Amino acid sequence: MFIALLLSILFSLIVGIVAARNKRAEAIIVPMLDVFQSIPILGFFPIVILGVIAIIPSQIGVDLSVILLIFTSLAWNITFGVYEAVKSIPQDYIELSLMPDVGSWRRITNLYIPASISRIAYNTETSWAVGLFYLISSEILTLGKSSYTVTHGIGVAIITFASANDWTGYTYSIISLLVAVVIWQFIFLREFALWSERYKFVEEPRGVRQDPLMRFYSWMTHKSISKLFLYSHSRGVTKFSSTLYRFKDGIKYSIVILLAIFIAFELGASWNLNIGFPTQIPTIAKIVSTEKNVIIALAYSFVRIWYVYFFCVIVGVPLGIGVALNSKLYNGLTPVIETIASVPAPALLPAIALVTHQGELVAAIIIFLGMIWYIVFNVMAGIRSLPAELFELKSVFHISRVRAWLDIYLPAAATAFVSGSIVAIGAAWNTLIVAEFFIVSGNTPLTQVQAGIGKTIALATNQGDLLSLTLAVLSMTALIVTFNLVVWRRVYHYTTKRYAYNR
Amino acid sequence: MGVLSSNPAPIELEAKAGKNRGSETFQGPVVDVERISLEFTKEKDQLPVLADVSLTASQNQFISITGPSGCGKSSLLRIIAGLHKATSGTVKFKGTEITEPRGEIAMIFQNFVLLPWRTALENVMFALSAKRELSEDEKRERATNMLDHVGLKGFENVFPGELSGGMKQRVGIARALALEPEVLLMDEPFSSLDDLTAGLLRKEVYSLLINPSSSIQAVIMVSHNVEEVVELSDKVVILSQRPAHVVGAMDINLPRPRDRKSPEFYTWMDKIYSLLA
Numbered sequence: 001m002f003i004a005l006l007l008s009i010l011f012s013l014i015v016g017i018v019a020a021r022n023k024r025a026e027a028i029i030v031p032m033l034d035v036f037q038s039i040p041i042l043g044f045f046p047i048v049i050l051g052v053i054a055i056i057p058s059q060i061g062v063d064l065s066v067i068l069l070i071f072t073s074l075a076w077n078i079t080f081g082v083y084e085a086v087k088s089i090p091q092d093y094i095e096l097s098l099m100p101d102v103g104s105w106r107r108i109t110n111l112y113i114p115a116s117i118s119r120i121a122y123n124t125e126t127s128w129a130v131g132l133f134y135l136i137s138s139e140i141l142t143l144g145k146s147s148y149t150v151t152h153g154i155g156v157a158i159i160t161f162a163s164a165n166d167w168t169g170y171t172y173s174i175i176s177l178l179v180a181v182v183i184w185q186f187i188f189l190r191e192f193a194l195w196s197e198r199y200k201f202v203e204e205p206r207g208v209r210q211d212p213l214m215r216f217y218s219w220m221t222h223k224s225i226s227k228l229f230l231y232s233h234s235r236g237v238t239k240f241s242s243t244l245y246r247f248k249d250g251i252k253y254s255i256v257i258l259l260a261i262f263i264a265f266e267l268g269a270s271w272n273l274n275i276g277f278p279t280q281i282p283t284i285a286k287i288v289s290t291e292k293n294v295i296i297a298l299a300y301s302f303v304r305i306w307y308v309y310f311f312c313v314i315v316g317v318p319l320g321i322g323v324a325l326n327s328k329l330y331n332g333l334t335p336v337i338e339t340i341a342s343v344p345a346p347a348l349l350p351a352i353a354l355v356t357h358q359g360e361l362v363a364a365i366i367i368f369l370g371m372i373w374y375i376v377f378n379v380m381a382g383i384r385s386l387p388a389e390l391f392e393l394k395s396v397f398h399i400s401r402v403r404a405w406l407d408i409y410l411p412a413a414a415t416a417f418v419s420g421s422i423v424a425i426g427a428a429w430n431t432l433i434v435a436e437f438f439i440v441s442g443n444t445p446l447t448q449v450q451a452g453i454g455k456t457i458a459l460a461t462n463q464g465d466l467l468s469l470t471l472a473v474l475s476m477t478a479l480i481v482t483f484n485l486v487v488w489r490r491v492y493h494y495t496t497k498r499y500a501y502n503r
Numbered sequence: 504m505g506v507l508s509s510n511p512a513p514i515e516l517e518a519k520a521g522k523n524r525g526s527e528t529f530q531g532p533v534v535d536v537e538r539i540s541l542e543f544t545k546e547k548d549q550l551p552v553l554a555d556v557s558l559t560a561s562q563n564q565f566i567s568i569t570g571p572s573g574c575g576k577s578s579l580l581r582i583i584a585g586l587h588k589a590t591s592g593t594v595k596f597k598g599t600e601i602t603e604p605r606g607e608i609a610m611i612f613q614n615f616v617l618l619p620w621r622t623a624l625e626n627v628m629f630a631l632s633a634k635r636e637l638s639e640d641e642k643r644e645r646a647t648n649m650l651d652h653v654g655l656k657g658f659e660n661v662f663p664g665e666l667s668g669g670m671k672q673r674v675g676i677a678r679a680l681a682l683e684p685e686v687l688l689m690d691e692p693f694s695s696l697d698d699l700t701a702g703l704l705r706k707e708v709y710s711l712l713i714n715p716s717s718s719i720q721a722v723i724m725v726s727h728n729v730e731e732v733v734e735l736s737d738k739v740v741i742l743s744q745r746p747a748h749v750v751g752a753m754d755i756n757l758p759r760p761r762d763r764k765s766p767e768f769y770t771w772m773d774k775i776y777s778l779l780a
Contacts, residue, residue: 389616392586395604397682398633407629411620499620 003067008074009120016082017112029083045069045134045433066135073134078120085116132181133344137434162350174347181342286467294456294472298479301436301453304360305428308367312424316372317417320379321409325391330384337376345369346434353438353447362447363435363454370431374424375417382416383409386501414499422488429480433457529597532559533721534583534686539592541578551746552578553589558740558752560686560721563713567724567732570742571779576725577613579747580690583723584610596686606633609684613691615671617663623650623674624659630678649677653711669700676711683718690725701731709735709759729779733771734761741778751778 019029045065052065089111097107136158158177161169323329323337345366352365390412394404432454438447449455453476460469541553552575560566568576581587583594585604594601596608609630617626627646631637637645650659653673663671672692679687692708693701712719726732732739733755741751755771762768 387614387616389612389614392581392584392610392612393616393618395586396584396610397630398604398606399629400633403632407618407621407632411618414620501619 007067007071008078011071011075012078012082012120013113013116016079016116017086017108019079019083020086021112045137069134081120082116085120086112089115132342133346133430136177136344137346137430158347159350167354170350174343174351177347178339178343182339287471290468290471291475294453294468294475297451297453297456297472298475300449300451301429301432301476302479304363304436304449304452305367305425305432308364309371309421309425309428311364312368312372312375313421316375317379317410317413320376321383321405321413323376324380324383325409330380334380337373341373341377345431349434349438349447357447359436359447359449362438363432363449363452366435367428367431370435371424371428374427375420378416378420378423379413382413382420385416386412390501411499412501414495415501418488418492418495422484422492426480429476531598532561533564533597534560534723535595535598536579536583537593537595539579539582539589539594541575541582541587542590553582554746554748555592556742556747556749557592558749560723560738562720564737565709565713565722565724565735567726567736567739568742569726569729569732569739569775569779570747571744572727574742574745574747576727576742576747577690579742580610580688580723580725584608584688606682607685609679609682609687611672611675611679611687611689611692614695615663615668615675617671617674617678619663622660622662623655623666623677626663626674627678627681631681634682645681646677649681650674652680653677654707667700668696669704672696672704676708680711680717680719685718685720687712687719687722688724689722691727692724693731694726694728705731705734706760729772729775730763732775733757733768734763739775741775 015029019026048065048068052061052068055061093111093115097111157173158170161167161173323333348369349362349366352362356362390408393399394408399407432452434454436449436452436454437458453472456468456472457476460466460472536556536558539553539556540551543550543552556579558566558568568579570576578587582589583601585594585601585608596605601608617623618629621629624643624646627649628642631642631646634642647659650656653676655670655673655677658666658670663674666674672695675692693705696704711717712722724732724735736755738752738754740749741753742748743750753774757767757771
């Protein structure tokens with residue numbers, strides 16, 4: 001994972017600086033990053049792993065693809081951080097650095113990199129939890145294909161213990177995961193963030209003292225996932241990209257990229273016989289019938305995600321607001337919630353499956369756990385960032401509790417809630433792959449639902465069915481992208497216009 | 504309809520009634536701040552903010568509290584409002600101790616604090632929501648009149664986001680006045696506005712608040728702007744650096760309306776500045 005992190009930082013520095021300083025590169029890199037950010041990475045993982053194994057058919061290939069996955073989960077965020085940091089260097093500094101005796105290397109090491117440090121620190125913090133989720137999930141996923149597995153790793157340990165019915169071992173590995181998370185989050189990252197503070201140009205008037213994980217969730221939401229769809233008042237983003245973010249262009253762009261990926265993988269698989277893929281391009285009839293199954297599976301998953309989302313809202317919004325309103329509760333509970341939230345849902349799956357064998361229920365719980373924190377933390381951060389005066393209104397005007405919730409708290413949380421929801425739904429699509437179908441090598445599935453896109457993807461990965469896999473992943477991506485453009489974008493704009501709290 | 508012409512009258516009557524009720528039953532100071540101290544505990548350290556601050560506001564007085572930034576002026580105002588608890592000392596409203604926000608005390612905020620998702624009218628009505636004795640129609644009527652009173656006729660259905668800073672603060676004033684309070688607290692009411700807007704609003708505000716038909720018996724304003732303090736106050740209380748104590752209290756007996764360019768005005772400003780430095 002450290003390898004992946006280092007790679008990500010290096011990649012981000014190069015790409016981020018280039019994008020920020022070169023108009024033409026910017027026009028290509030920024031939209032690309034946007035697309036990469038908004039696709040469900042985990043869905044692509046099986047394709048990536050099959051692709052990488054096709055090229056390097058050995059243990060190294062598997063490890064490499066895990067690193068690659070974590071890299072992809074970290075890199076885009078950090079790159080955006082670097083890009084925006086370099087973009088927002090005050091013009092005076094840029095002009096200073098353009099003085100004749102300052103070479104470009106010195107400009108990079110003395111200005112661009114230091115300017116990026118606080119953002120890198122910030123984004124590392126925030127990306128880390130994502131990385132952890134993918135780490136566990138990917139290690140678990142690779143186990144499905146018995147011939148190629150990651151041999152060491154916490155995810156592997158968790159699943160091996162679980163499949164051997166060794167619940168003591170399982171509990172220990174969960175606890176050690178927790179300990180590692182706590183050490184990392186609260187000691188290392190906090191220090192890193194504090195150290196990086198001095199590299200800031202100006203104090204950012206955030207107003208909220210947020211803890212790393214909470215910051216991760218709210219930050220994640222605002223900066224990373226939905227740039228392509230939601231950016232309207234772009235600070236660091238150029239005019240070019242804002243035209244690109246218009247509805248039709250967005251669709252066109254996504255289709256082109258999806259098609260390119262599809263063709264690349266079909267071709268890649270076709271010339272490689274190593275893992276037994278069909279050598280011919282599949283017939284149209286076959287594509288149509290597969291796609292039909294995929295669409296049905298998608299429909300199941302879509303409904304599943306939305307009813308679980310409904311429960312998340314019912315629990316998450318009152319919880320977030322309630323905790324945020326009460327300072328004592330907030331200070332006491334936040335670290336606890338953060339620690340709970342940092343356990344990736346897939347790691348808990350075996351334990352949940354032990355309690356109930358209802359595949360549908362297990363899936364719902366996993367999706368719930370994958371979504372709820374985005375809503376809770378976003379709502380919390382949203383409420384905490386409001387001026388204290390707003391809450392004094394309640395006392396000064398003797399507003400009843402019910403009216404205060406209806407007229408102050410809920411509307412005040414609305415924008416944060418909507419952005420939290422967008423990311424939560426995005427995250428839910430990612431968890432599907434483990435939630436809907438879970439198999440431990442060779443055994444019968446530990447849990448499975450009747451139908452769902454996650455199951456389709458997991459099954460196809462297991463069986464090496466590249467056609468179903470590609471179609472499933474691409475259809476899922478298309479659905480997410482379209483839904484973001486058609487529904488979320490409007491909801492988001494409406495709420496920011498109507499409910500954003502700015503004096 | 505006849506609605507417009509008949510409206511202002513009842514408000515006046517009601518307000519007068521309120522005022523008379525108050526002055527008949529109680530003769531002492533409207534607000535009496537007695538030896539207030541406030542300490543924050545920060546990582547086991549005691550951080551004294553206010554040290555033994557006393558002041559009184561008598562009938563029909565406009566009091567200003569001024570002092571260096573961060574000296575605890577706003578904390579003091581919030582203690583008077585009943586929003587914060589003092590470490591020691593008491594605040595009395597007409598002889599009764601203030602332990603929580605009271606219906607007779609309204610507040611105007613530095614940053615207006617309007618609900619962005621409610622129109623100007625709804626924002627004023629929102630403050631009236633605790634008034635059970637009023638019907639929904641009466642609330643609407645009173646809110647409409649108040650907006651008219653502060654010069655926002657025609658802006659009833661506009662959202663705060665579409666109003667200028669000065670207009671937002673006018674909504675804030677209307678919201679406070681609609682409650683027909685006996686005491687009005689103002690926390691840096693003009694400091695979020697640009698100079699020109701603030702100047703215009705200041706000119707109107709005194710007569711808006713203190714006039715025969717108003718329910719308000721005392722205004723307490725927190726401000727760091729010495730010019731507006733001299734322009735508006737009957738009495739000014741000057742606080743020191745943290746921990747804040749009273750370094751001076753003066754009755755400003757300049758005739759109204761006050762001319763900001765007159766030599767007397769400058770003399771008063773100098774007096775206050777000399778105590779602040």
